[in-house]
Amino acid sequence: MEIVKYPERAEWKRLITRPERDYTELHGIVGKVLDDVKAHGDEAVRRYTEQFDHVKIGHFEVTPEEFAEAEQTVDLPLKQAIEMARRNIWKFHSEQLHELEHIQTSPEVECWQKYVGIEKVGLYVPGGTAPLFSTVLMLGIPAQIAECREIVLCTPPCQDGKVHPAVLYAAKVAGVHRVFKIGGVQAIGAMAYGTETVPKVYKIFGPGNQFVTAAKQLVSLKDTAIDMPAGPSEVEILADETAVPAFVAADMLSQAEHGVDSQAVLITISEELIEPVKEQIELQLAQLPRKNIAEKALESSKIILMHNIEEAVELTNEYAPEHLIISTRYYWGVADAITNAGSVFLGNYTPESAGDYASGTNHTLPTNGYAKAYNGVNIDSFLRKITFQHITRNGLLNLGNAIEIMAEHEGLTAHKNAVEIRLDAEKEEIL
């Protein structure tokens, strides 16, 4: 772990730089798989599933029997936990639905927005070491609130050809309509183009490895929208002397255990905090099952000491962390000054884990500094705000002159005519 005390401004850029990840380098290899899926549908998907996942799948779609089996397998405490998370996620995301009322912008000129769920959405949930059923909730529930008509989910099959029961149970709870045992690039291709079995969707959501990310990038250029660009997960803890070293260490480790490329950064104005945090990290790390992963991730982690809170906030906004925990005395004031972050956690009793699972906010967030331009997944991600307008003849009489003048100055005579012909009394005979 690198410890940097009072860095010069010239050094800031290096401190906030993430390891370069150029997914476009994978476009060639990934593009071939996508083209193959586009051309050969299920057959290609089956072939790649055998090649990459080493599983032979006859029937991709999860059956009602498999859902029922999963429901029986998941134990009651987990079901109750999932229900609590579901309720909070539902609450937070449904409150985001403020349909814009009809607005009279000029007399008898009425404009409004109608919120319409994207009709077909595809959720991707990776396999690997952990069954990410929380991601199923985070993507499925807002899709359900947005009333997306077709919500499909792809996730790679386990070695026994099944999907983890918690993932299936979460899919049912979240209102996912169909689940397919397909992973990786072939899953992205199947949802982007459609196959005999998998419906084509209009937008694809969810995390994945570098190949999945590259595939999402590629299909987003022509075929399907995607949620946002992706990169390794990261947390920043912004702390003063009121932070609790054990808590800070626990939060850094919970980021570090995600993967070897995860980033955990502590920016502090309290020099006294540094040693105790380091000690707590050592202490807690030793107990972790995912110790090796966390240890590797910590190698590229940083503790940065700043002169004062203003400077610490400034560096934070430059860094634009995916997750930001603010453990300072006056955290409300600090929160007001935050302009670039994905999700912010205030005070000593608000761990990132809360937002990862159950407080109600979404955990699909912009990494890699993308928080400067993107927000995390929210209800907007699953709908379109279609604009409507209605103008009466009187309304057009009032507004028409402005339209005609502007159209004329842009050299677009037919645009002008479309107003003129409606207002011209003589031509009204046409009616």
Place this chain on the structure above:
Amino acid sequence: MEIVKYPERAEWKRLITRPERDYTELHGIVGKVLDDVKAHGDEAVRRYTEQFDHVKIGHFEVTPEEFAEAEQTVDLPLKQAIEMARRNIWKFHSEQLHELEHIQTSPEVECWQKYVGIEKVGLYVPGGTAPLFSTVLMLGIPAQIAECREIVLCTPPCQDGKVHPAVLYAAKVAGVHRVFKIGGVQAIGAMAYGTETVPKVYKIFGPGNQFVTAAKQLVSLKDTAIDMPAGPSEVEILADETAVPAFVAADMLSQAEHGVDSQAVLITISEELIEPVKEQIELQLAQLPRKNIAEKALESSKIILMHNIEEAVELTNEYAPEHLIISTRYYWGVADAITNAGSVFLGNYTPESAGDYASGTNHTLPTNGYAKAYNGVNIDSFLRKITFQHITRNGLLNLGNAIEIMAEHEGLTAHKNAVEIRLDAEKEEIL
């Protein structure tokens, strides 16, 4: 113009297909220019401006003197028209700012969103035959409402090395902070990477030719967010026997005059409408200064006759037009059934021109069927909705168990620890 009567469902797909545009084919040539701008900054921009725009530019940034001159040049009626448009656009977009209140998802678990304008945004306004000052208003005003701190605009210089006065005047009215005389791919590169003169921005907005579109695609893969994918403009008119042929023709022509690749489609359930519309198109076309462009665009336009309004609506939702004019008797009911469109215009007195210029809705809209997944530019496009949460120790006591169970089942022990360590009474000595 193609006239299709009562198409079989099998034919629908062909009817709604836009001419294929593969901007990725341009990535090679465009990528070289971008790399050059990235490496050589202003020098490269200057070189390409000379090469592509045939103008030598010493100083890219528009000076206060040039702004003052533009303000004197623009005549009063146009200024008044721009003011009316500005007021309506401001009204409609500022009403979209509904910041989410603090929500108690569980007892003492508080979550909310803070809306923060993207700090640096870049607007691109193409040159060419018409000075698109309306686009300056449509992009600049929401950026101003969102309180973006740095709003820059790039637009290619005219042959005299100047920018059209109406564009400069609109930029001032819209609150654009800096205007640069740079066009094409080099403008996208300058804003994506920054040069000695042009600041790097976090998101780029605005229309452009195929090279600009390809450049926006490329920078969006790594460097900068973009507003949305782009394609040629299009309008659909959905009409029954209450539509006015002269109005329908005027609306189709106002789309057709945009460019030879513009699409104008009439979907109607009234066979009697077809001939009068064709006659009106002939009649009105003859008068247009941009007759040649419109004529060419109309060649690929279509009139489609459907059996009934339900079927017409279904085809419309499949087509997902950028602009949709509904000229039917019961247009409110039809509007309710529309699920895929960019912007919808209701009744005989609501021409697309109104939304293009002055009613208040945005004219930067999803083309090419992208309305199935995207909406047009709105206030959201210029801000991030950052999530915040605050949990007390009591709140965490209530929620903690669910978090711990879920983390454990995902195999993420450190996530569990981050809660446990905060709630464990013994360990509270650490405090």
